[in-house]
Amino acid sequence: MATRLHTYTKIMLTSMMIATSIGLFVPTTYAATEKESIQLSGRASYYGQVENGKPNGTGTIRWGDSKSYAGQWVDGIRQGTGKYVNKYTVKGRTFVVTYKGEWSKDQRNGLGEVRQIIKNKAGQTEANLIQQGQYENDIFQTGYTVTQALADPPFSFNYKDKDTSLQIYGDNQNLAEYWATGKLVQIQYRKGKIDKEYSIFPENNATKKVENQANLKYFKKIQPQVATYLKTFQTLSTKVPIASK
Incomplete structure (x- = not known):
């Protein structure tokens, strides 16, 4: 019982920290579940809470080394608050794009912040x-x-x-x-x-x-x-x- 309460507390604190970091608070709660690792495709892997074989709760998905999303999920889609990062290179220039904020129906919906940094070949x-x-x-x-x-x-x-x-x-x-x-x-x-x-x-x-x-x-x-x-x-x-x- 004590272990379950500890796990639930960690889950709730994680959700609150994500929302608080961008000045938001979304009072969404999820049932306490153990975290799992799932290989969603050849390049996409997920680690976090799972229900019925899908991301549900809080967790992180990575698409290779270039893209990631860490935040809240509902039935396999991004829903709630979270942070998306996309890093890529075009003709020697490096682009790092970050969105931190609210999500709905797997898209950016609501309050949020985008950051983009472009570096040349010399860094x-x-x-x-x-x-x-x-x-x-x-x-x-x-x-x-x-x-x-x-x-x-x-x-x-x-x-x-x-x-x-x-x-x-x-x-x-x-x-x-x-x-x-x-x-x-x-x-x-x-x-x-x-x-x-x-x-x-x-x-x-x-x-x-x-x-x-x-x-x-x-x-x-x-x-x-x-x-x-x-x-x-x-x-x-x-x-x-x-x-x-």
Whole structure:
């Protein structure tokens, strides 16, 4: 009896730790079962809780050395919270993509976070991305995406929901100040029927130059409305460093 209680406690703590690590808690409970190893296919192996020959509860599946999912399962499909990792190489560049968050019907559904790191042949990180928000049927629907890359400008910031799209290119220093003073390289803002764009680069066309300055004045006017976006961009930008190998 004591052994069964200990096993059940470990199972529940594992589920809670997965959810807590991304700021979520899904009060899903499973019957306490012993963990088993299953060879699902030539490359796919599973270790975890099993019911009727299928993953059920918590466990980890690995597809060779390149892909894995660790988290919750219901009747053989990913359901609940978990972490998916995919590592692959294309023309000498290494990609590591991670999703940590909610799953439903074997797809990303709910709140989650994607991280993507791209390294070149020398092992140097050339791009680092973080994406946080709401996913539906494996598609990112609402939230924030911030990327730092070995590029000029180094940062791109994006927020989107069903009504709003904000894209900024520039640096991650003093975003609020640069928004108001026109020091950001480019701003693209769409909300409902509003569609405006500003660029730091001078326009050769006089009409375009006037429009560019008018849009900058508009952006200064709506700064209180975008303050939350800018603050979140600033915070997320610290989580995507570009570092040497």
